[in-house]
Amino acid sequence: MDAVATLATLTNATIRFDGQIALSVKRLAIAKGARLAVTGESGSGKSTLLNALCGLERLNGGELRWGETIVSELGEFERDRFRGERIGLIMQEFYLYPDLNALDNALLSASFRFWRVPAALKARAAYLLKRLGVKADQAVHTLSRGEKQRVAIARACLSKPEAIIADEPTASLDSRNAAEAVKALLELAGEIGCALVCASHDPALIAKMDHRLKLKKGETIEADF
Ligand SMILES: Nc1ncnc2c1ncn2[C@@H]1O[C@H](COP(=O)(O)OP(=O)(O)OP(=O)(O)O)[C@@H](O)[C@H]1O
Ligand SMILES: [Mg+2]
Incomplete structure (x- = not known):
């Protein structure tokens, strides 16, 4: 694979918890748009x-690189900024603020980055929520799980990231909401032209992705996508 097409690479990377190896990667390369x-x-x-x-x-050892940026060499503040600018993250438990409305949640990571959120980003948040069928002014604690997941998707897509990284994005949804979330993720990632990396146990989601990486505890990862 040529360097231009590579989005991110983990090399000789390990993560240990309490001395036990939880992750071992000889090399994992992910292409732009994968x-x-x-x-x-x-x-x-x-x-x-x-x-x-x-x-x-x-990382406990090894290198994480995104393009020219050696992320594993950055301090915590710079890594947070890197992630905010370049990655749309969707965590399993959504990490939404229940007392804020859908729009303010969609704008949350942007509001950490900008002293005053640009009008264009507010407009994009409103557009994404409308498109995903969530009322912008509804308080998040009153939303269904499916709607909360769609707010999390809107937030991840807001700044047109280079990758959307989602941890089990359909895990707590019924099959209809799960299918809608997958459709939205695929469509929006396609429009943005970004990569989409999803951890999942959901056969319907897994089948819709172009590549699969099956992890086994204790095995070292070596793969190019
Ligand atoms: N912060 C932590 N401290 C200690 N051990 C951890 C920590 N995070 C993860 N682990 C351990 O690392 C291993 C991998 O955990 P991880 O959460 O990555 O698994 P997973 O594949 O995502 O599982 P699941 O499908 O249940 O979400 C597990 O043995 C887990 O107990
Ligand atoms: Mg997990």
């Missing part, structure tokens, strides 16, 4: 891999 499902049994390290890939979990 759609990758990360599968494997519970405890196999899917969340750990996603967290390593976005710089949320610090």
Whole structure:
């Protein structure tokens, strides 16, 4: 694969918890625009891999590179800024603020980055929520789980990231809402032209992705997508 097409690379990376290796990667390269499902049994390290890939979990050794940026060499503040600017994250438990409305939640990461959120971003948040069928002014604690997930998707897509990284984005949804969430993720990632990396146990989601990486506890990852 040529360097231009590579989005992110983990090289000789390990993560240990209490001395135990939770993640071991000889090399994992993800191409721009790739759609990758990360599968494997519970405890196999899917969340750990996603967290390593976005710089949320610090490596115990090795390198994480996104383009010219060696993320593993950045301090915590710079890694947070890198993630905010370049990655749309969707965590399993949504991490929405229940007392804010849908629009303010969709704008949450932007509001950390800008002293005053630009009008264009507010307009984009409103557009994404409308498109996803969520009322912008509804308080998040009154939304259904499916609607909360769509707010999380809107937030992840807001700043047109280079990758959307989602940890089990359909795990707590019924099949109809799960299918809608997958459709929205695929459509929006396609429009943005960004990569989509999802950890999942959901066969319907896994089938829709272009690539699959199956993790096994204790095995070293070596793969190019
Ligand atoms: N912060 C932590 N401290 C200690 N151990 C951890 C921590 N995070 C994860 N682990 C351990 O690392 C291993 C991998 O966990 P991880 O959460 O990545 O699995 P997973 O594949 O995402 O599982 P699931 O499908 O249940 O979400 C597990 O054995 C887990 O107990
Ligand atoms: Mg997990």
